[in-house]
Amino acid sequence: MSGYRLGLIGAGNMAEAIARSAVEAGVLEAGQIVASDPSAERLSVFEAMGVAVTQENRRVVGESEQVMLAIKPQVLEAIAGDLSGLSSDQVLISIMAGLGTAKIAAVIGKPVRVVRVMPNTPVMVGKGMAGVCVGADTQAGDEDLAVRLFESGGEVVRVDESLMDAVTAVSGSGPAYLFYLAEAMIEAAGAVGIDADAERLVRQTIYGSAELLVRSDESAGELRRRVTSPGGTTAAAIERLEASEVRAAVVRAIQAARDRGRELGA
Numbered sequence: 001m002s003g004y005r006l007g008l009i010g011a012g013n014m015a016e017a018i019a020r021s022a023v024e025a026g027v028l029e030a031g032q033i034v035a036s037d038p039s040a041e042r043l044s045v046f047e048a049m050g051v052a053v054t055q056e057n058r059r060v061v062g063e064s065e066q067v068m069l070a071i072k073p074q075v076l077e078a079i080a081g082d083l084s085g086l087s088s089d090q091v092l093i094s095i096m097a098g099l100g101t102a103k104i105a106a107v108i109g110k111p112v113r114v115v116r117v118m119p120n121t122p123v124m125v126g127k128g129m130a131g132v133c134v135g136a137d138t139q140a141g142d143e144d145l146a147v148r149l150f151e152s153g154g155e156v157v158r159v160d161e162s163l164m165d166a167v168t169a170v171s172g173s174g175p176a177y178l179f180y181l182a183e184a185m186i187e188a189a190g191a192v193g194i195d196a197d198a199e200r201l202v203r204q205t206i207y208g209s210a211e212l213l214v215r216s217d218e219s220a221g222e223l224r225r226r227v228t229s230p231g232g233t234t235a236a237a238i239e240r241l242e243a244s245e246v247r248a249a250v251v252r253a254i255q256a257a258r259d260r261g262r263e264l265g266a
Protein backbone atom coordinates (compact mmCIF):
# COMPACT_ATOMS: atom_id res chain seq x y z
CA MET A 1 0.00 0.00 0.00
CA SER A 2 1.32 3.50 -0.86
CA GLY A 3 1.38 6.37 1.54
CA TYR A 4 -1.99 8.05 1.04
CA ARG A 5 -3.62 8.61 4.40
CA LEU A 6 -7.06 9.19 2.87
CA GLY A 7 -8.65 8.01 -0.35
CA LEU A 8 -11.82 9.72 -1.51
CA ILE A 9 -14.16 7.74 -3.74
CA GLY A 10 -16.39 10.36 -5.35
CA ALA A 11 -14.90 13.81 -5.87
CA GLY A 12 -18.12 15.80 -5.56
CA ASN A 13 -19.24 18.70 -3.39
CA MET A 14 -18.84 17.07 0.00
CA ALA A 15 -15.52 15.42 -0.82
CA GLU A 16 -14.16 18.79 -1.94
CA ALA A 17 -15.33 20.52 1.24
CA ILE A 18 -13.88 17.78 3.42
CA ALA A 19 -10.53 17.76 1.62
CA ARG A 20 -10.26 21.56 1.71
CA SER A 21 -11.01 21.83 5.42
CA ALA A 22 -8.64 18.95 6.27
CA VAL A 23 -5.81 20.59 4.34
CA GLU A 24 -6.53 24.12 5.59
CA ALA A 25 -6.62 22.89 9.21
CA GLY A 26 -3.45 20.86 8.74
CA VAL A 27 -5.12 17.54 9.61
CA LEU A 28 -3.79 16.16 6.33
CA GLU A 29 -1.46 17.47 3.66
CA ALA A 30 -2.91 17.55 0.16
CA GLY A 31 -0.26 15.06 -0.93
CA GLN A 32 -1.62 12.56 1.61
CA ILE A 33 -4.98 12.43 -0.20
CA VAL A 34 -6.02 10.64 -3.39
CA ALA A 35 -9.44 11.08 -5.02
CA SER A 36 -11.30 9.12 -7.69
CA ASP A 37 -14.24 10.17 -9.83
CA PRO A 38 -15.41 9.45 -13.39
CA SER A 39 -15.39 13.18 -14.15
CA ALA A 40 -12.08 14.66 -15.34
CA GLU A 41 -13.52 18.09 -14.60
CA ARG A 42 -14.12 17.22 -10.95
CA LEU A 43 -10.70 15.63 -10.66
CA SER A 44 -9.06 18.80 -12.00
CA VAL A 45 -10.48 20.68 -9.00
CA PHE A 46 -8.73 18.25 -6.66
CA GLU A 47 -5.56 18.26 -8.71
CA ALA A 48 -5.42 22.05 -8.33
CA MET A 49 -5.49 21.49 -4.55
CA GLY A 50 -2.47 19.21 -4.81
CA VAL A 51 -4.49 16.04 -4.25
CA ALA A 52 -3.55 12.96 -6.32
CA VAL A 53 -6.33 11.95 -8.71
CA THR A 54 -7.45 8.90 -10.63
CA GLN A 55 -10.52 7.57 -12.41
CA GLU A 56 -9.89 4.14 -10.88
CA ASN A 57 -11.59 3.50 -7.55
CA ARG A 58 -9.51 0.33 -7.16
CA ARG A 59 -6.35 2.43 -7.07
CA VAL A 60 -7.78 4.48 -4.21
CA VAL A 61 -8.67 1.30 -2.34
CA GLY A 62 -5.25 -0.21 -3.01
CA GLU A 63 -3.21 2.82 -2.02
CA SER A 64 -4.99 4.44 0.95
CA GLU A 65 -4.91 3.78 4.67
CA GLN A 66 -8.51 4.95 5.03
CA VAL A 67 -11.09 5.18 2.26
CA MET A 68 -14.02 7.58 2.30
CA LEU A 69 -17.16 6.86 0.30
CA ALA A 70 -18.38 10.26 -0.89
CA ILE A 71 -20.60 8.89 -3.65
CA LYS A 72 -24.39 8.90 -3.75
CA PRO A 73 -25.91 5.93 -1.89
CA GLN A 74 -27.44 4.70 -5.17
CA VAL A 75 -23.91 4.21 -6.60
CA LEU A 76 -22.62 1.84 -3.90
CA GLU A 77 -23.78 -1.40 -5.52
CA ALA A 78 -22.14 -0.46 -8.81
CA ILE A 79 -18.74 0.04 -7.15
CA ALA A 80 -18.93 -2.87 -4.68
CA GLY A 81 -16.40 -4.82 -6.78
CA ASP A 82 -13.93 -1.92 -6.51
CA LEU A 83 -14.22 -2.11 -2.73
CA SER A 84 -13.70 -5.86 -2.48
CA GLY A 85 -9.94 -5.25 -2.18
CA LEU A 86 -10.35 -3.50 1.19
CA SER A 87 -8.21 -5.26 3.77
CA SER A 88 -8.77 -5.75 7.48
CA ASP A 89 -6.10 -3.07 8.08
CA GLN A 90 -8.19 -0.39 6.41
CA VAL A 91 -10.99 1.78 7.75
CA LEU A 92 -13.88 2.71 5.45
CA ILE A 93 -15.54 6.06 6.23
CA SER A 94 -18.97 6.55 4.69
CA ILE A 95 -20.80 9.85 4.45
CA MET A 96 -23.64 8.35 2.41
CA ALA A 97 -27.16 9.04 3.62
CA GLY A 98 -29.23 6.07 4.69
CA LEU A 99 -26.82 3.22 4.21
CA GLY A 100 -25.96 1.62 7.53
CA THR A 101 -22.59 0.13 8.40
CA ALA A 102 -23.91 -3.45 8.23
CA LYS A 103 -25.57 -2.80 4.88
CA ILE A 104 -22.35 -1.34 3.44
CA ALA A 105 -20.38 -4.42 4.56
CA ALA A 106 -23.10 -6.70 3.15
CA VAL A 107 -22.94 -4.99 -0.24
CA ILE A 108 -19.14 -5.29 -0.27
CA GLY A 109 -19.55 -8.90 0.76
CA LYS A 110 -17.21 -9.18 3.75
CA PRO A 111 -16.60 -7.70 7.20
CA VAL A 112 -15.35 -4.12 6.90
CA ARG A 113 -14.33 -1.57 9.55
CA VAL A 114 -16.97 1.03 8.69
CA VAL A 115 -17.16 4.45 10.33
CA ARG A 116 -20.29 6.32 9.35
CA VAL A 117 -20.43 10.11 9.32
CA MET A 118 -23.28 12.46 8.47
CA PRO A 119 -21.82 15.91 7.76
CA ASN A 120 -23.48 18.99 6.29
CA THR A 121 -22.51 21.62 3.72
CA PRO A 122 -21.51 24.35 6.21
CA VAL A 123 -18.32 22.29 6.53
CA MET A 124 -17.39 24.41 3.48
CA VAL A 125 -17.01 27.42 5.78
CA GLY A 126 -15.68 25.62 8.83
CA LYS A 127 -19.08 25.61 10.54
CA GLY A 128 -20.21 22.06 9.81
CA MET A 129 -22.11 19.73 12.09
CA ALA A 130 -21.37 16.03 11.76
CA GLY A 131 -22.78 12.96 13.48
CA VAL A 132 -20.40 9.99 13.78
CA CYS A 133 -20.99 6.33 14.66
CA VAL A 134 -19.03 3.11 14.21
CA GLY A 135 -19.98 -0.27 12.80
CA ALA A 136 -19.77 -3.65 14.51
CA ASP A 137 -16.41 -4.68 13.01
CA THR A 138 -14.49 -1.54 13.97
CA GLN A 139 -11.65 -1.42 16.46
CA ALA A 140 -11.00 1.14 19.18
CA GLY A 141 -9.84 4.40 17.62
CA ASP A 142 -11.06 3.63 14.09
CA GLU A 143 -13.14 6.80 14.17
CA ASP A 144 -10.22 9.04 15.20
CA LEU A 145 -9.24 10.28 11.73
CA ALA A 146 -12.89 10.87 10.79
CA VAL A 147 -13.46 12.83 13.98
CA ARG A 148 -10.34 14.95 13.39
CA LEU A 149 -11.36 15.55 9.77
CA PHE A 150 -14.82 16.75 10.67
CA GLU A 151 -13.73 18.70 13.75
CA SER A 152 -11.44 20.61 11.39
CA GLY A 153 -14.58 21.70 9.53
CA GLY A 154 -16.90 22.33 12.46
CA GLU A 155 -18.38 20.23 15.25
CA VAL A 156 -18.79 16.50 15.74
CA VAL A 157 -21.32 14.61 17.84
CA ARG A 158 -21.02 10.87 18.46
CA VAL A 159 -24.36 9.10 18.17
CA ASP A 160 -25.73 5.61 18.22
CA GLU A 161 -26.19 4.28 14.70
CA SER A 162 -29.93 3.90 15.30
CA LEU A 163 -30.10 7.72 15.27
CA MET A 164 -28.14 8.34 12.08
CA ASP A 165 -31.19 8.70 9.83
CA ALA A 166 -32.62 11.18 12.34
CA VAL A 167 -29.33 13.12 12.43
CA THR A 168 -29.35 13.11 8.63
CA ALA A 169 -32.86 14.57 8.63
CA VAL A 170 -32.06 17.28 11.20
CA SER A 171 -28.50 18.47 10.51
CA GLY A 172 -27.47 16.69 7.29
CA SER A 173 -30.42 18.04 5.32
CA GLY A 174 -30.89 20.95 7.74
CA PRO A 175 -29.06 23.63 5.74
CA ALA A 176 -31.60 23.16 2.94
CA TYR A 177 -34.44 24.10 5.30
CA LEU A 178 -32.70 27.35 6.18
CA PHE A 179 -31.97 28.09 2.51
CA TYR A 180 -35.63 27.36 1.73
CA LEU A 181 -36.62 29.91 4.36
CA ALA A 182 -34.13 32.36 2.86
CA GLU A 183 -35.63 31.83 -0.60
CA ALA A 184 -39.12 32.45 0.77
CA MET A 185 -38.02 35.58 2.65
CA ILE A 186 -36.30 37.01 -0.45
CA GLU A 187 -39.48 36.35 -2.45
CA ALA A 188 -41.52 37.98 0.29
CA ALA A 189 -39.22 41.01 0.39
CA GLY A 190 -39.95 41.46 -3.30
CA ALA A 191 -43.67 41.11 -2.65
CA VAL A 192 -43.58 43.97 -0.12
CA GLY A 193 -41.75 46.25 -2.53
CA ILE A 194 -38.05 45.70 -1.75
CA ASP A 195 -36.03 45.06 -4.86
CA ALA A 196 -32.26 45.57 -4.97
CA ASP A 197 -31.60 45.10 -1.24
CA ALA A 198 -33.72 41.97 -0.71
CA GLU A 199 -30.83 39.49 -0.77
CA ARG A 200 -28.67 41.60 1.51
CA LEU A 201 -31.45 42.16 4.05
CA VAL A 202 -32.25 38.44 4.21
CA ARG A 203 -28.69 37.06 4.17
CA GLN A 204 -27.49 39.35 6.98
CA THR A 205 -30.65 38.75 9.01
CA ILE A 206 -30.17 34.97 8.85
CA TYR A 207 -26.42 35.27 9.51
CA GLY A 208 -26.88 37.57 12.49
CA SER A 209 -29.74 35.48 13.91
CA ALA A 210 -27.71 32.27 13.56
CA GLU A 211 -24.77 33.84 15.37
CA LEU A 212 -27.06 35.16 18.11
CA LEU A 213 -28.61 31.71 18.51
CA VAL A 214 -25.20 30.05 18.77
CA ARG A 215 -23.68 32.63 21.13
CA SER A 216 -26.69 33.11 23.39
CA ASP A 217 -27.51 31.01 26.44
CA GLU A 218 -31.19 31.60 25.75
CA SER A 219 -33.39 29.07 23.95
CA ALA A 220 -34.55 29.63 20.38
CA GLY A 221 -38.04 30.20 21.78
CA GLU A 222 -36.85 32.92 24.19
CA LEU A 223 -34.86 34.67 21.45
CA ARG A 224 -37.98 34.61 19.27
CA ARG A 225 -40.14 35.99 22.08
CA ARG A 226 -37.71 38.90 22.55
CA VAL A 227 -38.33 39.97 18.96
CA THR A 228 -42.08 39.57 19.31
CA SER A 229 -43.60 42.65 20.93
CA PRO A 230 -47.19 42.02 22.06
CA GLY A 231 -49.54 43.38 19.42
CA GLY A 232 -46.58 44.25 17.22
CA THR A 233 -45.41 43.42 13.74
CA THR A 234 -43.61 40.14 14.54
CA ALA A 235 -46.66 38.87 16.41
CA ALA A 236 -48.72 39.44 13.27
CA ALA A 237 -46.28 37.36 11.26
CA ILE A 238 -45.94 34.57 13.82
CA GLU A 239 -49.74 34.33 14.17
CA ARG A 240 -49.92 33.77 10.41
CA LEU A 241 -47.17 31.12 10.51
CA GLU A 242 -48.94 29.31 13.37
CA ALA A 243 -52.30 29.49 11.55
CA SER A 244 -50.57 27.96 8.51
CA GLU A 245 -49.22 25.16 10.73
CA VAL A 246 -45.65 25.82 9.64
CA ARG A 247 -44.26 24.31 12.86
CA ALA A 248 -46.12 21.03 12.28
CA ALA A 249 -45.05 21.08 8.63
CA VAL A 250 -41.39 21.28 9.72
CA VAL A 251 -41.87 18.25 11.98
CA ARG A 252 -43.49 16.34 9.12
CA ALA A 253 -40.72 17.39 6.73
CA ILE A 254 -37.99 16.13 9.07
CA GLN A 255 -39.88 12.87 9.58
CA ALA A 256 -40.10 12.49 5.79
CA ALA A 257 -36.33 13.01 5.48
CA ARG A 258 -35.71 10.46 8.24
CA ASP A 259 -38.03 7.97 6.51
CA ARG A 260 -36.31 8.50 3.14
CA GLY A 261 -32.98 7.72 4.80
CA ARG A 262 -34.47 4.46 6.07
CA GLU A 263 -35.72 3.62 2.56
CA LEU A 264 -32.29 4.30 1.04
CA GLY A 265 -30.76 1.94 3.58
CA ALA A 266 -33.31 -0.86 3.22
Ligand SMILES: NC(=O)C1=CN([C@@H]2O[C@H](COP(=O)(O)OP(=O)(O)OC[C@H]3O[C@@H](n4cnc5c(N)ncnc54)[C@H](OP(=O)(O)O)[C@@H]3O)[C@@H](O)[C@H]2O)C=CC1
Binding pocket: 009, 010, 011, 012, 013, 014, 015, 036, 037, 038, 039, 042, 057, 069, 070, 071, 072, 073, 075, 078, 079, 095, 096, 097, 118, 119, 120, 121, 172, 173
Ligand atom coordinates in the same frame (compact mmCIF):
# COMPACT_ATOMS: atom_id res chain seq x y z
N1 LIG B 1 -24.76 17.34 -0.20
C1 LIG B 1 -24.99 17.29 1.11
O1 LIG B 1 -25.48 18.26 1.74
C2 LIG B 1 -24.64 16.07 1.88
C3 LIG B 1 -24.37 14.89 1.24
N2 LIG B 1 -24.09 13.78 1.97
C4 LIG B 1 -23.80 12.54 1.30
O2 LIG B 1 -22.57 12.73 0.63
C5 LIG B 1 -22.55 11.92 -0.53
C6 LIG B 1 -22.06 12.76 -1.70
O3 LIG B 1 -22.93 13.85 -1.84
P1 LIG B 1 -22.50 15.12 -2.71
O4 LIG B 1 -21.07 15.43 -2.52
O5 LIG B 1 -23.53 16.15 -2.45
O6 LIG B 1 -22.73 14.52 -4.17
P2 LIG B 1 -21.97 14.82 -5.53
O7 LIG B 1 -22.86 14.34 -6.61
O8 LIG B 1 -21.50 16.25 -5.55
O9 LIG B 1 -20.67 13.87 -5.44
C7 LIG B 1 -20.66 12.53 -5.75
C8 LIG B 1 -19.55 12.31 -6.76
O10 LIG B 1 -19.42 10.91 -6.99
C9 LIG B 1 -19.16 10.74 -8.37
N3 LIG B 1 -19.39 9.38 -8.82
C10 LIG B 1 -20.46 8.89 -9.49
N4 LIG B 1 -20.25 7.59 -9.79
C11 LIG B 1 -19.02 7.27 -9.31
C12 LIG B 1 -18.24 6.09 -9.34
N5 LIG B 1 -18.70 4.97 -9.90
N6 LIG B 1 -17.01 6.11 -8.76
C13 LIG B 1 -16.54 7.24 -8.18
N7 LIG B 1 -17.24 8.39 -8.14
C14 LIG B 1 -18.47 8.40 -8.69
C15 LIG B 1 -20.08 11.75 -8.99
O11 LIG B 1 -19.77 11.96 -10.35
P3 LIG B 1 -20.98 12.34 -11.37
O12 LIG B 1 -21.54 13.63 -10.87
O13 LIG B 1 -20.27 12.43 -12.67
O14 LIG B 1 -21.98 11.22 -11.28
C16 LIG B 1 -19.85 12.95 -8.12
O15 LIG B 1 -18.74 13.72 -8.55
C17 LIG B 1 -23.94 11.35 -0.72
O16 LIG B 1 -23.94 10.01 -0.38
C18 LIG B 1 -24.80 12.13 0.25
O17 LIG B 1 -25.80 11.32 0.84
C19 LIG B 1 -24.00 13.81 3.33
C20 LIG B 1 -24.24 14.95 4.00
C21 LIG B 1 -24.61 16.18 3.35
Ligand SMILES: O=C(O)[C@@H]1CCC=N1
Binding pocket: 097, 168, 172, 173
Ligand atom coordinates in the same frame (compact mmCIF):
# COMPACT_ATOMS: atom_id res chain seq x y z
O1 LIG C 1 -30.26 14.95 0.42
C1 LIG C 1 -29.49 14.03 0.71
O2 LIG C 1 -29.81 12.84 0.50
C2 LIG C 1 -28.15 14.35 1.31
C3 LIG C 1 -27.99 13.77 2.68
C4 LIG C 1 -28.04 14.91 3.62
C5 LIG C 1 -28.00 16.08 2.76
N1 LIG C 1 -28.02 15.76 1.51
